[in-house]
Amino acid sequence: xxxxxxNISNSIxxxxxxxxxxxxxxxxxxxxxxxxxxxxxxxxxxxxxPVFMPVGTLGTVKAVATRELTEMGAQIILGNTYHLxxxxxxxxxxxxGGLHKFMNWxxxxxxxxxxxxxxxxxxxxxxxxxxxxxxxxxxxxxxxFTPEHSMAIQRGLGSDIVMAFDECPPYxxxxxxxxxxxxxxVAWAERGLNFELKPHQARFGIIQGGLYENLRTQSATEIxxxxxxxFAIGGLSIGxxxxxxxxxxRHTAPLLPADRPRYLMGxxxxxxxxxxxxAGIDMFDCVMPTRNARNGQLFTSQxxxxxxxxxxxxxxxxxxxxxxxxxxxxxxxxxxxxxxVCGEVLSARLNTIHNLSFYLRLMxxxxxxxxxxxxxxxxxxxxxxxxxxxAVNSSS
Amino acid sequence: xxxxxxNISNSIxxxxxxxxxxxxxxxxxxxxxxxxxxxxxxxxxxxxxPVFMPVGTLGTVKAVATRELTEMGAQIILGNTYHLxxxxxxxxxxxxGGLHKFMNWxxxxxxxxxxxxxxxxxxxxxxxxxxxxxxxxxxxxxxxFTPEHSMAIQRGLGSDIVMAFDECPPYxxxxxxxxxxxxxxVAWAERGLNFELKPHQARFGIIQGGLYENLRTQSATEIxxxxxxxFAIGGLSIGxxxxxxxxxxRHTAPLLPADRPRYLMGxxxxxxxxxxxxAGIDMFDCVMPTRNARNGQLFTSQxxxxxxxxxxxxxxxxxxxxxxxxxxxxxxxxxxxxxxVCGEVLSARLNTIHNLSFYLRLMxxxxxxxxxxxxxxxxxxxxxxxxxxxAVNSSS
Numbered sequence: 001x002x003x004x005x006x007n008i009s010n011s012i013x014x015x016x017x018x019x020x021x022x023x024x025x026x027x028x029x030x031x032x033x034x035x036x037x038x039x040x041x042x043x044x045x046x047x048x049x050p051v052f053m054p055v056g057t058l059g060t061v062k063a064v065a066t067r068e069l070t071e072m073g074a075q076i077i078l079g080n081t082y083h084l085x086x087x088x089x090x091x092x093x094x095x096x097g098g099l100h101k102f103m104n105w106x107x108x109x110x111x112x113x114x115x116x117x118x119x120x121x122x123x124x125x126x127x128x129x130x131x132x133x134x135x136x137x138x139x140x141x142x143x144x145f146t147p148e149h150s151m152a153i154q155r156g157l158g159s160d161i162v163m164a165f166d167e168c169p170p171y172x173x174x175x176x177x178x179x180x181x182x183x184x185x186v187a188w189a190e191r192g193l194n195f196e197l198k199p200h201q202a203r204f205g206i207i208q209g210g211l212y213e214n215l216r217t218q219s220a221t222e223i224x225x226x227x228x229x230x231f232a233i234g235g236l237s238i239g240x241x242x243x244x245x246x247x248x249x250r251h252t253a254p255l256l257p258a259d260r261p262r263y264l265m266g267x268x269x270x271x272x273x274x275x276x277x278x279a280g281i282d283m284f285d286c287v288m289p290t291r292n293a294r295n296g297q298l299f300t301s302q303x304x305x306x307x308x309x310x311x312x313x314x315x316x317x318x319x320x321x322x323x324x325x326x327x328x329x330x331x332x333x334x335x336x337x338x339x340x341v342c343g344e345v346l347s348a349r350l351n352t353i354h355n356l357s358f359y360l361r362l363m364x365x366x367x368x369x370x371x372x373x374x375x376x377x378x379x380x381x382x383x384x385x386x387x388x389x390x391a392v393n394s395s396s
Numbered sequence: 397x398x399x400x401x402x403n404i405s406n407s408i409x410x411x412x413x414x415x416x417x418x419x420x421x422x423x424x425x426x427x428x429x430x431x432x433x434x435x436x437x438x439x440x441x442x443x444x445x446p447v448f449m450p451v452g453t454l455g456t457v458k459a460v461a462t463r464e465l466t467e468m469g470a471q472i473i474l475g476n477t478y479h480l481x482x483x484x485x486x487x488x489x490x491x492x493g494g495l496h497k498f499m500n501w502x503x504x505x506x507x508x509x510x511x512x513x514x515x516x517x518x519x520x521x522x523x524x525x526x527x528x529x530x531x532x533x534x535x536x537x538x539x540x541f542t543p544e545h546s547m548a549i550q551r552g553l554g555s556d557i558v559m560a561f562d563e564c565p566p567y568x569x570x571x572x573x574x575x576x577x578x579x580x581x582v583a584w585a586e587r588g589l590n591f592e593l594k595p596h597q598a599r600f601g602i603i604q605g606g607l608y609e610n611l612r613t614q615s616a617t618e619i620x621x622x623x624x625x626x627f628a629i630g631g632l633s634i635g636x637x638x639x640x641x642x643x644x645x646r647h648t649a650p651l652l653p654a655d656r657p658r659y660l661m662g663x664x665x666x667x668x669x670x671x672x673x674x675a676g677i678d679m680f681d682c683v684m685p686t687r688n689a690r691n692g693q694l695f696t697s698q699x700x701x702x703x704x705x706x707x708x709x710x711x712x713x714x715x716x717x718x719x720x721x722x723x724x725x726x727x728x729x730x731x732x733x734x735x736x737v738c739g740e741v742l743s744a745r746l747n748t749i750h751n752l753s754f755y756l757r758l759m760x761x762x763x764x765x766x767x768x769x770x771x772x773x774x775x776x777x778x779x780x781x782x783x784x785x786x787a788v789n790s791s792s
Contacts, residue, residue, distance in 0.1 A: 062742075088730070335499065
């Protein structure tokens, strides 16, 4: 290994931990911090953590406009390298001025490496130590990603945080399979580090190791010693139980450098975010709030609401009385149900606005509770309230 | 006939003509006016005409929120009685506080009578002098509308302008068929007049007569002599050529009372709106800007743009450089094309915002030109510019 010691003194990403909650075992876990990034638009970005990043797969967070993202307090969004590479193409986006300009978003963007989609969405042809050959899920055309190519695409997109290319093994997989993917991910991380990005672009390494604690430990030790600006836990929430996922997160998070942001990829339900923050995670992304919104499943302070349920047909009350979002302050449950049942475009939008607002507010509430040293109480209250409606709904 | 003389002195709808353009034959045609309505929300509405009414079929103008309608200058929208009767039901909307509250719209709403949809969209079972029995296009369930029932539904919805129930014959149809429908529409108009509405609700009569000038004359004379608050020309733009439609509009409009608003139903293309205003029409509605937006056909000051065209893939310029709408000021043609090609929800929204903005601005430009006595020049300039892009597009 060429990088056995951390060397992030010249990191372009600033990370200041403002408060860490000391748990019963005396080990710091939940924390509030500020990430600073130089930005490509001539100004410095500040991101307050813990933070949730709405997923903007194809240059749009599905069903909402960027002005709504700003209004609901989104600080950073995620773009999908695999999707944007296929449509409209990273070269095109670069020619048009970069992803920020293309989609009219003037805050930070994190792009994933494309690895997860290549392994989960496309038809794989071949994986070798050099890279991955796959077929597009759209038209079956053949493509090849290498660690360098993934970096080059993300450079073209001009994102603010670039993820190293990783191999994400399926679940379940044998320890041998997972170990092989983990070792390859370490090698690919090294190669990614040597690829020159744009001056404003920070880069994160990704921990793999499946559900094997020893492999997670090994991956965290090796990747964690490389001079990345931040570290992500990948390969979770791919079919294993929430308990197992949370346990693996609790195992891995504290192994990562405390002075760098920790990012739990693709997770998850509101309770998973709470448990992630408890374990010391700073950053999250997930399609759940946006995708479930389009399917009529809404998250509220009292639990989940299935808006197509007949019980809401005459319900003139707001979806979540505690929520200050546009949807909850301006529309009734009856109207939201009507829009959903009729398949109206506005349904996807109003539902997405609420679900994202709920997720973003959940994060800012946790941050506030951490800063005010009342995080444990906040967690207890959250679970008490959040189980109310779910109980009602599950009885219907 | 019980109403042979006009009796609108106690109309709740105020109508002040501010300017009328005298054409070459010395007959007034294009006009700018103000409609006042009492409103149900404790304040008086003012509508500046000529005006275009976006169509909000199911309690939502498809793909946009009411705040955007306000931002783009919409003064009044249309709700579809047939659709809202079926889903979610007028009784339910009334219980929930009326259509304004239900859909979060605090400006005027005009509801149609349901007649056009019953005749064009549902499966007709029986038409007789009492009413129409039909099957729902959604679930095949059987329903019956009478003139009184149509009024009762619109009363429940609480709209500001209520349309009389009419029979809309298909095109083509024999003179005998059209005459029969026209006579029935006159009888139904009488019955509609006798139905008690809410105190804030104005009511309009509808002229039928197909493409037969003599029947249009007869219908306009008879309906026009009844004490309606305004008069609509129905049964046009149902398959006949634009030339024929415009000719029939020019024939009928001047036969209607000059001191009441004139409304051309379901029309049409931008050039049809220009010709309608020339003929003395004050109000318009059409699904074209919203429906075509969702299909990627956009209206600009230089003509129509088919946004999926490959030529726009690398086009970083705004859709319509002259348009001040959110879509044109914040996004490129390349982005709009990308969203459309990928089937993103945001595509429908941004396209709809532009098309409606274009239609609404077209109307306000005409109003301004009329008030400033330069309407003929405006019309010439409009046609010169509007043909530019269409010529380019049709050559591709």
